[in-house]
Amino acid sequence: MILPRATVNEKAWRQAIEQLAAGRCTLLGLWGDAPAVHMALLSEDFSDIAIVSYNCKGGKYPSVAARHPPAVRLERAIRDLFGLDASGAPDTRSWLDLGFWNARHPLGKRAPARKAKPYEFLPAEGEGLHQIPVGPVHASIIEPGHFRFTANGEHVVRLEQRLGYVHKGIESLMHGATLDAAAKLAARTSGDSTVAYAFAFAQAAEAALQVKAPARAIYLRALMAELERLANHFGDIGAICNDASFALMHAQCAILRERTLRAAEACFGHRLMMDVIVPGGVACDLAAGGAAQLKSLLTEVRRVFPRLIELYDNTASLQDRTVTTGIVKPEYARQFGAGGYVGRASGRAFDARRSPGYAPYGDLKFEVPVLSAGDVDARVWIRIREVEQSLSLIEQVLKRLPNGKIHTALEAKGKIGEGLGLVEAFRGDVLIWLRLDGKGRVDRCHMRDASWFQWPLLETAVEGNIVADFPLCNKSFNCSYSGHDL
Amino acid sequence: MRKVLFESFTHGLLTEVAPKPDEAGLTELARSVNRAARARLGRSLSIRQVDAGSCNGCELEIHALNNAFYDLERFGLRFVASPRHADVLMVTGPVTKNMREALLRTYNATPDPKWVVAVGACAVDGGIFAKSYAVEGGVKDVVPVDLHIPGCPPNPKALLAGLLALLETSA
Numbered sequence: 001m002i003l004p005r006a007t008v009n010e011k012a013w014r015q016a017i018e019q020l021a022a023g024r025c026t027l028l029g030l031w032g033d034a035p036a037v038h039m040a041l042l043s044e045d046f047s048d049i050a051i052v053s054y055n056c057k058g059g060k061y062p063s064v065a066a067r068h069p070p071a072v073r074l075e076r077a078i079r080d081l082f083g084l085d086a087s088g089a090p091d092t093r094s095w096l097d098l099g100f101w102n103a104r105h106p107l108g109k110r111a112p113a114r115k116a117k118p119y120e121f122l123p124a125e126g127e128g129l130h131q132i133p134v135g136p137v138h139a140s141i142i143e144p145g146h147f148r149f150t151a152n153g154e155h156v157v158r159l160e161q162r163l164g165y166v167h168k169g170i171e172s173l174m175h176g177a178t179l180d181a182a183a184k185l186a187a188r189t190s191g192d193s194t195v196a197y198a199f200a201f202a203q204a205a206e207a208a209l210q211v212k213a214p215a216r217a218i219y220l221r222a223l224m225a226e227l228e229r230l231a232n233h234f235g236d237i238g239a240i241c242n243d244a245s246f247a248l249m250h251a252q253c254a255i256l257r258e259r260t261l262r263a264a265e266a267c268f269g270h271r272l273m274m275d276v277i278v279p280g281g282v283a284c285d286l287a288a289g290g291a292a293q294l295k296s297l298l299t300e301v302r303r304v305f306p307r308l309i310e311l312y313d314n315t316a317s318l319q320d321r322t323v324t325t326g327i328v329k330p331e332y333a334r335q336f337g338a339g340g341y342v343g344r345a346s347g348r349a350f351d352a353r354r355s356p357g358y359a360p361y362g363d364l365k366f367e368v369p370v371l372s373a374g375d376v377d378a379r380v381w382i383r384i385r386e387v388e389q390s391l392s393l394i395e396q397v398l399k400r401l402p403n404g405k406i407h408t409a410l411e412a413k414g415k416i417g418e419g420l421g422l423v424e425a426f427r428g429d430v431l432i433w434l435r436l437d438g439k440g441r442v443d444r445c446h447m448r449d450a451s452w453f454q455w456p457l458l459e460t461a462v463e464g465n466i467v468a469d470f471p472l473c474n475k476s477f478n479c480s481y482s483g484h485d486l
Numbered sequence: 487m488r489k490v491l492f493e494s495f496t497h498g499l500l501t502e503v504a505p506k507p508d509e510a511g512l513t514e515l516a517r518s519v520n521r522a523a524r525a526r527l528g529r530s531l532s533i534r535q536v537d538a539g540s541c542n543g544c545e546l547e548i549h550a551l552n553n554a555f556y557d558l559e560r561f562g563l564r565f566v567a568s569p570r571h572a573d574v575l576m577v578t579g580p581v582t583k584n585m586r587e588a589l590l591r592t593y594n595a596t597p598d599p600k601w602v603v604a605v606g607a608c609a610v611d612g613g614i615f616a617k618s619y620a621v622e623g624g625v626k627d628v629v630p631v632d633l634h635i636p637g638c639p640p641n642p643k644a645l646l647a648g649l650l651a652l653l654e655t656s657a
């Protein structure tokens with residue numbers, strides 16, 4: 001997307017904040033670009049995106065979070081990385097800087113590291129409360145992060161997350177990287193969404209260079225994106241059931257996931273399809289025999305999956321765990337602009353493929369399932385319905401796949417160019433904003449995972465639930481740590 | 487539920503023949519394993535996975551080891567929830583500065599004798615993230631490593647071959 005970006009004065013910046021606070025638009029992103037901060041806004045009907053920029057004065061900008069809580073963690077991250085302060089911010093604790101780096105503000109004016117003060121968790125007061133610290137290293141094969149529970153017996157009174165452990169400084173590595181190197185970094189921001197990140201990065205780069213990828217490449221991108229969605233949804237549905245101790249679903253879904261990854265490898269040479277989408281198109285065509293592999297995958301899934309849905313639906317002990325557990329209130333989903341199944345299970349009908357929309361989805365038929373219960377069960381059902389949609393999308397892509405080139409050569413135009421990409425990953429929208437320096441290198445690249453606006457809702461969803469249901473709630477969100485920590 | 491259960495009897499066995507133990511891995515290990523440890527542990531190892539900063543791609547393939555096709559447990563290898571129960575630490579990712587301390591503590595909490603398996607290109611030397619201010623380096627820059635399984639991410643077959651090599655030398 002090529003988007004005009006408006007640099008605004010303080011009055012207009014504050015007006016934008018008021019629009020957010022009043023719910024007339026959604027915060028799509030807020031990031032630093034010293035000495036400025038940029039804010040991306042999505043219109044109420046999801047059709048339009050606007051980016052406004054504010055040039056900081058004395059390293060300060062008026063806080064968005066002061067009026068609109070979804071910006072809290074974004075502002076804390078901006079301060080850690082750039083040293084830019086949000087005046088009037090409600091929370092000034094560090095977020096990504098846990099006190100282990102050699103310098104502060106690595107993306108802004110670097111300052112010598114200070115000895116970190118012990119982190120202060122938010123207080124919870126009352127009789128008989130106790131705290132349970134969990135992580136950063138967790139008890140299974142998952143990413144690291146810290147959860148601080150305050151509980152009264154079995155009931156969670158407050159959960160507070162502390163993230164940043166897998167912060168790799170990806171945005172600093174992006175600065176000065178060639179387009180190829182930067183695309184590889186984007187593809188390794190959250191491995192489970194490598195296709196979606198590469199897709200969004202390619203969109204942003206092509207917008208910045210004002211080129212278009214060939215039609216065949218665009219269809220192949222959608223094919224990969226839907227395969228990635230399928231694989232992840234199978235994995236998630238199984239894993240959620242597993243956290244309710246229902247191992248049979250887990251085993252069966254893991255088989256479907258494995259079959260999907262094998263088909264992906266047969267088609268594109270890599271199980272996760274890493275680095276296949278590149279700026280300008282795709283790096284390799286669908287392998288000979290790939291279409292046949294996909295057709296047999298679809299047949300197999302259509303044979304097995306309906307029985308698994310029935311199994312999920314008819315197992316009372318499983319339903320007992322998922323129904324009414326971990327409810328995300330629709331007003332929070334809306335306020336935080338929660339993407340993916342978290343939003344759609346709580347009444348927010350946003351899917352970036354549909355609106356604002358991007359090629360080739362305008363040519364394809366699909367539904368965007370939406371529910372309103374907001375519980376673990378609803379998040380499972382959204383995934384189930386989306387599996388069905390992805391199967392149909394894969395079929396449509398195979399039927400309509402245009403012939404022709406798969407890559408357009410890219411040339412540095414000698415001009416600075418900016419571009420935005422917004423892609424619906426399996427867990428929600430990935431936003432990538434890019435500025436190229438005119439010599440084929442990245443000057444600034446910001447990536448915002450859907451998890452930024454989902455993690456805070458997990459804190460609200462577990463409130464009042466029992467501690468033992470936390471893994472279930474957490475899995476039903478399946479937020480990315482790496483995508484968030486960057 | 488019965489339908490799905492019966493169905494799994496009729497679709498035949500999905501579990502595949504194990505790959506050959508990885509040759510390069512075997513040589514790397516021959517140097518690091520001692521006989522006393524072998525005698526004590528027998529042909530069974532408990533693995534504790536630690537993500538020290540990965541992009542989560544490696545975790546996906548490690549998870550796959552448990553599916554019906556690879557069925558890791560048939561070799562006596564299983565994932566455990568605590569480092570205190572583990573013989574092997576399987577570490578992924580470049581080690582971020584923010585995870586260095588947690589990795590060290592996990593290592594120290596694992597009883598001897600123990601092995602460290604570094605999984606993925608990042609775990610070898612920091613990979614694509616090596617030059618960042620936020621990255622300490624590869625796993626070996628923080629704890630001693632007995633076996634590297636490269637790949638981005640290594641696929642389950644490569645992981646299995648590496649682990650079988652570990653089993654051959656340690657059992």
Ligand code: SF4
Binds near residue numbers: 540541542609637
């Ligand atoms: S090796 Fe590849 S898949 Fe594994 S953590 Fe590194 S980038 Fe991710």
